[in-house]
Amino acid sequence: xxxxxxxxxxxxxxxxxxxxxxxxxxxxxxxxxxxxxxxxxxxxxxxxxxxxxxxxxxxxxxxxxxxxxxxxxxxxxxxxxxxxxxxxxxxxxxxxxxxxxxxxxxxxxxxxxxxxxxxxxxxxxxxxxxxxxxxxxxxxxxxxxxxxxxxxxxxxxxxxxxxxxxxxxxxxxxxxxxxxxxxxxxxxxxxxxxxxxxxxxxxxxxxxxxxxxxxxxxxxxxxxxxxxxxxxxxxxxxxxxxxxxxxxxxxxxxxxxxxxxxxxxxxxxxxxxxxxxxxxxxxxxxxxxxxxxxxxxxxxxxxxxxxxxxxxxxxxxxxxxxxxxxxxxxxxxxxxxxxxxxxxxxxxxxxxxxxxxxxxxxxxxxxxxxxxxxxxxxxxxxxxxxxxxxxxxxxxxxxxxxxxxxxxxxxxxxxxxxxxxxxxxxxxxxxxxxxxxxxxxxxxxxxxxxxxxxxxxxxxxxxxxxxxxxxxxxxx
Amino acid sequence: xxxxxxxxxxxxxxxxxxxxxxxxxxxxxxxxxxxxxxxxxxxxxxxxxxxxxxxxxxxxxxxxxxxxxxxxxxxxxxxxxxxxxxxxxxxxxxxxxxxxxxxxxxxxxxxxxxxxxxxxxxxxxxxxxxxxxxxxxxxxxxxxxxxxxxxxxxxxxxxxxxxx
Numbered sequence: 001x002x003x004x005x006x007x008x009x010x011x012x013x014x015x016x017x018x019x020x021x022x023x024x025x026x027x028x029x030x031x032x033x034x035x036x037x038x039x040x041x042x043x044x045x046x047x048x049x050x051x052x053x054x055x056x057x058x059x060x061x062x063x064x065x066x067x068x069x070x071x072x073x074x075x076x077x078x079x080x081x082x083x084x085x086x087x088x089x090x091x092x093x094x095x096x097x098x099x100x101x102x103x104x105x106x107x108x109x110x111x112x113x114x115x116x117x118x119x120x121x122x123x124x125x126x127x128x129x130x131x132x133x134x135x136x137x138x139x140x141x142x143x144x145x146x147x148x149x150x151x152x153x154x155x156x157x158x159x160x161x162x163x164x165x166x167x168x169x170x171x172x173x174x175x176x177x178x179x180x181x182x183x184x185x186x187x188x189x190x191x192x193x194x195x196x197x198x199x200x201x202x203x204x205x206x207x208x209x210x211x212x213x214x215x216x217x218x219x220x221x222x223x224x225x226x227x228x229x230x231x232x233x234x235x236x237x238x239x240x241x242x243x244x245x246x247x248x249x250x251x252x253x254x255x256x257x258x259x260x261x262x263x264x265x266x267x268x269x270x271x272x273x274x275x276x277x278x279x280x281x282x283x284x285x286x287x288x289x290x291x292x293x294x295x296x297x298x299x300x301x302x303x304x305x306x307x308x309x310x311x312x313x314x315x316x317x318x319x320x321x322x323x324x325x326x327x328x329x330x331x332x333x334x335x336x337x338x339x340x341x342x343x344x345x346x347x348x349x350x351x352x353x354x355x356x357x358x359x360x361x362x363x364x365x366x367x368x369x370x371x372x373x374x375x376x377x378x379x380x381x382x383x384x385x386x387x388x389x390x391x392x393x394x395x396x397x398x399x400x401x402x403x404x405x406x407x408x409x410x411x412x413x414x415x416x417x418x419x420x421x422x423x424x425x426x427x428x429x430x431x432x433x434x435x436x437x438x439x440x441x442x443x444x445x446x447x448x449x450x451x452x453x454x455x456x457x458x459x460x461x462x463x464x465x466x467x468x469x470x471x472x473x474x475x476x
Numbered sequence: 477x478x479x480x481x482x483x484x485x486x487x488x489x490x491x492x493x494x495x496x497x498x499x500x501x502x503x504x505x506x507x508x509x510x511x512x513x514x515x516x517x518x519x520x521x522x523x524x525x526x527x528x529x530x531x532x533x534x535x536x537x538x539x540x541x542x543x544x545x546x547x548x549x550x551x552x553x554x555x556x557x558x559x560x561x562x563x564x565x566x567x568x569x570x571x572x573x574x575x576x577x578x579x580x581x582x583x584x585x586x587x588x589x590x591x592x593x594x595x596x597x598x599x600x601x602x603x604x605x606x607x608x609x610x611x612x613x614x615x616x617x618x619x620x621x622x623x624x625x626x627x628x629x630x631x632x633x634x635x636x637x638x639x640x
Contacts, residue, residue: 039562042573057573060533069535069573071519192532244532244571277571355563355574395563 035139037071053362055354056282065184066146115467149181192244204237204251215402217368217384247272255294266292291343298328337374344370361391377414383407398432420455438475509592534571553590
């Protein structure tokens with residue numbers, strides 16, 4: 001561990017040297033995001049790892065269906081880039097998309113990953129030179145259609161072994177491609193109001209901001225951008241934004257394990273209110289409800305494994321995949337149950353402030369509760385609370401911290417016996433450095449990697465594990 | 477005589493050609509400014525400079541009647557067009573995002589566009605600002621060019637209060 005800390009200090013020293021070598025100016029680099037024509041900072045409060053915290057403009061960009069802002073010229077025909085001033089540039093149903101737009105890409109590399117396992121043993125420090133890469137497009141297709149889509153690839157070493165006894169080791173050969181999309185049609189009506197419809201292959205919620213990997217309580221798999229194809233679902237959504245303050249959304253979702261409407265489906269509703277409505281002071285209260293009869297158990301790994309579509313061989317699970325289709329925090333030795341129906345409610349308070357003097361931040365607090373009734377007659381209730389802050393000074397030096405805990409996580413057996421669970425609050429801290437808007441380095445520390453056990457099996461609880469990741473991201 | 481006539485004719489032709497080119501150049505600049513306003517500015521600042529605060533997301537403040545646009549030197553506006561305006565430079569405490577920068581490939585004549593913002597956009601009827609006849613703009617451009625050096629850009633403390 002000391003050797004690892006030394007390496008980190010050496011790396012930090014190198015970074016400091018680089019930092020002193022030139023004047024950082026996060027505002028002045030990568031002047032345009034090609035796909036919309038806007039400045040990156042207009043919509044984002046940092047893009048660390050795959051979590052693109054939003055400014056007010058960015059949030060409304062997602063809510064509006066990726067059509068506004070969009071200030072780049074659109075294509076009328078091949079070779080016509082809209083520079084002929086006699087043509088109407090912002091009207092019509094012409095295609096706004098160019099194939100080269102898709103070459104906007106994101107590269108994420110984990111320079112070093114390590115820590116200690118559950119026994120306190122120091123793990124090998126490993127590297128994922130290409131942890132993940134994604135091509136994506138987000139923006140308008142026509143005047144009334146917008147799309148967000150991402151085609152991704154998880155590079156060598158980013159997937160971990162499922163071999164018994166080696167489950168903290170990276171395979172070096174696994175990779176996994178994913179595709180995500182949400183296509184929207186939306187229109188303005190009245191002052192500061194719009195409405196629209198969307199279709200996508202992930203959870204439809206775009207009111208709360210996307211979080212990953214779960215710094216805040218989330219049992220719905222993050223919503224858009226969260227799970228790739230690890231949780232394959234289809235959704236149809238209708239949304240409305242009224243008077244610059246109120247956002248409403250309702251959606252039907254096929255479920256959480258396949259796109260088959262006939263084996264059950266879920267529904268989702270969202271009511272959000274925005275208070276201050278300023279770039280420098282934007283506060284949202286978001287109430288969401290999600291219920292239905294097609295959802296995996298939150299206590300155990302889901303049945304539909306990538307590696308074991310039917311039954312896994314003895315001792316093999318997919319629990320160490322870096323993307324798992326398990327929505328909850330599993331309980332050690334929890335029985336395998338099939339969900340009959342569930343309902344869930346989440347209340348979030350989210351605040352963003354962009355360029356308030358030298359300070360920029362996104363902060364959120366979330367309470368979430370889910371009750372699942374199982375076919376066996378058993379049920380589980382999980383109530384979580386969490387808080388999260390991502391702060392930047394001069395849009396260059398940042399820190400991200402989170403803490404979350406289960407207020408109640410209780411399983412009731414078919415016979416009616418209540419089994420409470422035991423765990424401790426989970427927390428983490430990440431240091432961020434953005435020498436440019438599209439390049440960032442991070443050092444992420446998770447001092448307590450722990451499990452959740454039944455209260456009557458507290459001897460199985462273990463929080464000796466810890467982890468750290470040193471990495472960088474490049475967006476081009 | 478014939479040689480003298482031909483010389484005069486050549487000189488007159490050259491003179492008229494020069495005038496024509498000059499007039500065409502001025503007119504082209506105005507057309508370009510109006511066109512580039514529509515192409516690069518209108519989606520955020522409105523087709524007639526009215527801003528987009530009435531839309532969500534709101535993208536840009538009004539430029540018509542905007543004290544900064546009216547009082548600031550055209551050179552400063554051209555600089556804003558070239559380098560953008562974002563983060564801590566932002567004047568408005570409102571819902572607008574950062575203004576992106578427009579390089580020469582996107583707005584070839586930033587000064588021409590700045591003059592357009594200070595003149596044509598300010599003084600033509602709202603409904604036709606972006607499509608005003610070329611002839612009606614020449615005088616305005618001239619007046620703005622002459623007057624801009626006599627006007628002082630208001631101090632930051634005043635412009636920070638600007639909001640619609």
